[in-house]
Amino acid sequence: MAKWDNMLSMIWMLRAGRKLTAAQIADSLEISVRTVYRYIDALCASGVPVVAESGHDGGIRILESFQEAPLFFNSVELKALVDAYKFAQGAGYPYTEELESALKKVENGLHEEQRDDLSRRTGGLDVISPARPPSVVPLLRDLEQAVNDGRTVRIDYRKANAEQADERDVDPYGLAYDRNEWYAVAFCHRSQAVRTFRVDRIARLEPTEARFEKPERFSASAYFRDQSARGREADGPLTVIRIEGEPDTLNAVCGHWHMRHYLTERTDREAWFLLDVPTMNKYLPMYLMTFGTAIRIREPLALKRRVQEMAAAIAQHYDIGTD
Template sequence: MAKWDNMLSMLWMLRTGRKLTAAQIADHLEISVRTVYRYIDALCASGVPVVAESGHDGGIRILESFKDTPPLFFSAEELKALMDAFKFAQGAGYPYTEEILSVLTKVENGLHEELHHDLSRRTSGLDVISPARPPSLIPLLRELEQAVKDGRTVRIAYRKANAEQEDEREVDPYGLAYDRNEWYIVALCHRSQAVRTFRVDRIAQLIPTGALFEKPERFSASAYFRDQSNRDREADGPLTVIRIEGGQDALNAICHHWHLRHYLTERTDREARFLIDAPTMNKYLPMYLMTFGPVIRVREPLELKRRIREMASSIVQLYEDVDLV
């Protein structure tokens, strides 16, 4: 058992309220008595009031005042996970990273020097590179989340992609979602009277209104995204298994495609499998997969292979009369 796991086990043993001898603890954890006393020093340095009493009725215990307080004590792996999670949240532009950092600072302040050094060593090998984001994004995310919580309609000035000017509309925000390195608000648009998605970084201004709304029961932004992808299918009915093999970079691009990723069923280092209806496959995949050239190969179905070959042949025929000399 790892050192920090042993220390946590020892702490829970002492929280039972019984006095234990160092020998009893050592026997239970299968460690030496000398190690038990080292762990006691480490616990005390972490703020745990461990008392070692000598004599006939002596033993090791913790003060009564600590027994009713949940211990702020983590294993090395748990601390690393917290720090790494903060990096990912920061990279995503999560609007409450300062609060997470405040919690982590409190945790770090309670660590003794040895554990603090070990944590720095364990977390130094992972970084999250975040894209550039507008400074207004965090306050926007906070305001939108509050509007979702309060059920308040907001007026937004929204700029669509490649649009020359902003467009104002009132929306009922149902939920925030983080997808493909971007934040989205899923909301009921009053103008279209339909649920729409809006990229938060394209919201130039947000103005609260006095109007209230009632969000659909059990609404899920992530489920909405999945449902939208399913609606984009060309037809209902039997699904076709698609197997594509190739290099990792090419497969990563295909598997992360905004539409295809919803149909991914299996992925290995050399192959990806999808389950999709034939009309959608025939309409979108031949041209898209051709952009990867020879770095990928469709293993099945035969119909998709045939359509890609036909499309490639038509391109070759188009340039047959070109003198390349």
């Protein structure tokens, strides 16, 4: 068992209310008596009032004034907390300041050895933040509050390539972070349907007096999956699509807004998808051709032949001899 796990176990044992000898603790945790006393010193340095009394009726105990056991993390868990903060900051998480404050509280509870180890372990990872307008963070906070309160909000929203924003009332059901962008999934009163709104395209937001009931067990991520599924041409039959390529190229294929929902297995150089045949025939040949020779279709044979036919038709179209 790791050092900090053992120390936490010691606290739980001592909080049972009875005195224990160092030998009893050592036997229970399968460590040496000498290690038990080292752990006692470390706990006292961390603010845990552990008392070791000598004599016939002596033993080790925790003073009754101690109410809560401090949190103990191993080195990898501490690193994960710091790295998670970096990813949250890079994603534009609206409560980054609060997360940083919580992390500082954890770090303040560490002793010098832990802080030095944490600094060494977390120095090699950085998350590059995409450029976002400063208004996104307060918008995310206001939208989340509207989700929690069930309150309709009025927004000025500018669609892609639109010259100006238009006003609409929406009932925000949830937020989602997808492909480096934040989205609000909301019921739009104007279109009378659930829509997605990119948060950085919201020019203005204000709460209204209107209230709404969010659909039970609504999930923004499930909504995105459902929207992709609706783009399918048919319910079946399904076919396995196997594509080979360099890791970076496969990342692009697997990260496509539609294809990623049908990914079933992935290695560094191969990806497997499960998709209905009509959708495959309608969308994939042209899409996969954009990758040129950077990928290779391994199966199904029908998809390979369709891409060959399209490539041959394009080659014939640009045949210099026909000019």
